[in-house]
Amino acid sequence: MLTAEAIALTIFLLVGVNLSPALIFNIQEEYILPIGIAGVIAMAIQNALMKEAKGVFKSYIPTTVMTGNTTQLTIDLVQVVVSRFAPAGDEKAALAAAESVERMGRIVPIILGFGLGGLGATYFVLISETWWSLVLPVIVISFMAVIAFSEHFKISSGEG
Numbered sequence: 001m002l003t004a005e006a007i008a009l010t011i012f013l014l015v016g017v018n019l020s021p022a023l024i025f026n027i028q029e030e031y032i033l034p035i036g037i038a039g040v041i042a043m044a045i046q047n048a049l050m051k052e053a054k055g056v057f058k059s060y061i062p063t064t065v066m067t068g069n070t071t072q073l074t075i076d077l078v079q080v081v082v083s084r085f086a087p088a089g090d091e092k093a094a095l096a097a098a099e100s101v102e103r104m105g106r107i108v109p110i111i112l113g114f115g116l117g118g119l120g121a122t123y124f125v126l127i128s129e130t131w132w133s134l135v136l137p138v139i140v141i142s143f144m145a146v147i148a149f150s151e152h153f154k155i156s157s158g159e160g
Contacts (some may be wrong), residue, residue, distance in 0.1 A: 001048065
């Protein structure tokens with residue numbers, strides 16, 4: 001899946017680099033559609049990767065539903081605060097708070113990573129002002145794909 005995402009992101013990069021110069025002076029729908037489709041395909045693979053992939057990503061909440069993540073974080077924070085006011089010995093409130101804290105431990109890194117990634121991407125795009133700002137994500141995803149393949153190879157050959 002990581003390899004497919006790296007390929008899709010590379011295609012998005014190449015399509016954008018090759019077709020977007022024509023859009024600077026003359027908006028042409030026949031160029032916008034392929035760029036958009038290539039981006040949507042890359043995002044769809046990211047969504048599938050986070051939802052369906054086994055291994056490293058299976059314990060994480062999908063990064064493609066950040067609104068749901070922030071809503072869940074707010075619900076969990078309220079649950080923890082409310083459980084502090086519950087009567088002593090209220091097992092139900094203690095269990096709900098423990099579950100909320102566990103979930104927050106998974107959601108907070110995703111939200112922080114999303115925010116930091118957005119800030120980094122904004123900075124990189126502002127500096128480059130081109131489609132070439134996609135090169136770094138392609139390199140990172142390709143590196144992750146190589147690592148995942150080597151881990152899979154170790155496990156399937158009985159080394160891991």
